[in-house]
Amino acid sequence: MVERVGTKMALRCLRLRASSIIDASTVRDPDANERIRGERAGALLQRMGVMDHVKTLHDKLRSGCRDGVDSPAITPTQAGRSWVDGKNLYYRISDLLPQYVGFSEAANIIGLSESQASKLARKGSLPFRVLWIGNSRVVSVNSLMHILGIQDAIVHPDDVENGASHVGEE
Secondary structure, eight states, X not given: OHHHHHHHHHHHHHTOOHHHHSOGGGOOOHHHXXXXXXXXXXXXXXXXXXXXXXXXXXXXXXXXXXXXXXXXXXXXXXXXXXXXXXXXXXXXXXXXXXXXXXXXXXXXXXXXXXXXXXXXXXXXXXXXXXXXXXXXXXXEHHHHHHHTTOOOOEEXXXXXXXHHHHHOOX
């Protein structure tokens, strides 16, 4: 039994790719850094089991349909890739997320109960703005990402799909 577990672990280790072990902050080549970001995002999305949803967005982007999502401004290093593809396929990770989450969910994300967050909201002390939509309170996902220090990375579909393929079907 120990040998089988060891074999499984060895097989999982064989799936490691450079993007899994490289400290992206030390990479000086912007193109390589961009690909690492995309591959890491793809690996995470694959592990979360949402790659079907992601591939739907990728198919829309490749067919030229953005559903009102503005394409992010691209850097000169990304321009070369857009020239090869003939179009800007880049998107922000936040494009995969809902625009808003409920107030109680936002409070939970930052480690507060809904009643604690309500008291802070009345005082104007919350680190994010609360919006009212009808009778419901909501919070922007982008503002939560900013508060939590989560970068809204710009990625390319090819890199995300490549990262997902590194993880494979588990």
